[in-house]
Amino acid sequence: MKSLIHEFQLKAIKIMSKKIFILYILLVATLVGQAQVKKNFTLIMRTTGYIVLYNGDTATTFGFATKLSQNPPIPGPLIEVNEGDSVFVLAKNISQGPPHTIHWHGLDVDQANDGTPATSFELKHTEEATYKFKATHAGTYIYHCHMGDVVHVQMGMYGLVVVHAANAAKTAWTGGPAYDTEYAWLNSEIDKKWHDSVPETMHDSTQTGHESFMIPKYNPTYFLVNGKSKQQIKSDSLTYIKSEENKTVYLRLGNIGNMQNRIIFPKKLNAKIIDSDGRPLPAAFSSDTVWVSPGERYGVLLQSAAIFSDSIAVDYINMNTHKSIATEWIPVTITKTNSIAEINIYNNVLQIFPNPAKDNFYIQFSEQKNVKYNLSVYNSAGILCSSTQKIQNGNSIDCHHLSQGLYYINVLGTDGSRYVGKIMLD
Numbered sequence: 001m002k003s004l005i006h007e008f009q010l011k012a013i014k015i016m017s018k019k020i021f022i023l024y025i026l027l028v029a030t031l032v033g034q035a036q037v038k039k040n041f042t043l044i045m046r047t048t049g050y051i052v053l054y055n056g057d058t059a060t061t062f063g064f065a066t067k068l069s070q071n072p073p074i075p076g077p078l079i080e081v082n083e084g085d086s087v088f089v090l091a092k093n094i095s096q097g098p099p100h101t102i103h104w105h106g107l108d109v110d111q112a113n114d115g116t117p118a119t120s121f122e123l124k125h126t127e128e129a130t131y132k133f134k135a136t137h138a139g140t141y142i143y144h145c146h147m148g149d150v151v152h153v154q155m156g157m158y159g160l161v162v163v164h165a166a167n168a169a170k171t172a173w174t175g176g177p178a179y180d181t182e183y184a185w186l187n188s189e190i191d192k193k194w195h196d197s198v199p200e201t202m203h204d205s206t207q208t209g210h211e212s213f214m215i216p217k218y219n220p221t222y223f224l225v226n227g228k229s230k231q232q233i234k235s236d237s238l239t240y241i242k243s244e245e246n247k248t249v250y251l252r253l254g255n256i257g258n259m260q261n262r263i264i265f266p267k268k269l270n271a272k273i274i275d276s277d278g279r280p281l282p283a284a285f286s287s288d289t290v291w292v293s294p295g296e297r298y299g300v301l302l303q304s305a306a307i308f309s310d311s312i313a314v315d316y317i318n319m320n321t322h323k324s325i326a327t328e329w330i331p332v333t334i335t336k337t338n339s340i341a342e343i344n345i346y347n348n349v350l351q352i353f354p355n356p357a358k359d360n361f362y363i364q365f366s367e368q369k370n371v372k373y374n375l376s377v378y379n380s381a382g383i384l385c386s387s388t389q390k391i392q393n394g395n396s397i398d399c400h401h402l403s404q405g406l407y408y409i410n411v412l413g414t415d416g417s418r419y420v421g422k423i424m425l426d
């Protein structure tokens, strides 16, 4: 009897240890899997860029591009990662001027990778190196050049770093409040006099970047949200906020200009400020107004039960006089759930209207091409409901036989072009 119990115990231990061993293997695999998420980026430092301003004027810029031939966008390319990722940013200085660096503003990077001249490395003309850091906290951060940074940042050497919650969860931070869609605004200004009068030394690769020179008094005349202003913003899908009733928008705000920003939300958006500078606030609070000083970032949740169109005001405030010197108006549209106000995919090339439609709808291409199209209509379950061959631009499509609901429209051109749109049928 005793030996039987002993045998039973041994067997149990064996089974247990097998289970523990499997659990151990699974745990190790999970940890190794998590440790292996690497995100690679390339930022090419250039000093021969340009920006097109809202009035058609242009200004010379410095900036970061992703390809050798690319005009550096303003702001620079978005660095978008998840919490826990290991981030590798290859920086190449191809500019014919003084050195540049990349400073990771607000991120917990080690000193060697911090991009502050003297304590970290500088990249001279033709040099390249990789910045390495771990994205330890979800949040909104800024990167910018830290060489002669007053000038280099004004010239355009900046961009946003967005660290999403772990595993790309749609929450403001890991375990934080959930959202449906997100937007990120990086605000700045341009004083064109600075851009026009960048000293020659800035295009001389023998310069160390530590020389001193005179710059004009700062007097910006262009006020940017994501590098755009006035009517440019209205056609910028990354800035113009579009949402649906009772859906939550997570808006990331950053300021890399020299003015303070005062952001005023319509009351109906029920703005709630939840995080700042890459950390959750100890207590979230509701406010229609958020002040964002240079270098700061805030996270705001917006949600509306009402259907409306309005604007969010972004004031640019002179921190010496405390006076607002300019305001940009960012449109916001909240539509009914499932009503698709704008159906256009692929840069407004294809329009499908009216929407919602009843008996007919029309397809219209912005480009007039001598092309015929085959059109397929799928219901939301992905089942093909109708197809029409060889239609032309502007033709009407009969849909009276289809029941109410949301449909996906697949359009194939005889030239190989392909478009996808949506329509709601009443």
Ligand SMILES: [Cu+2]
Binding pocket: 099, 100, 101, 145, 146, 147, 152, 157
């Ligand atoms: Cu620089």
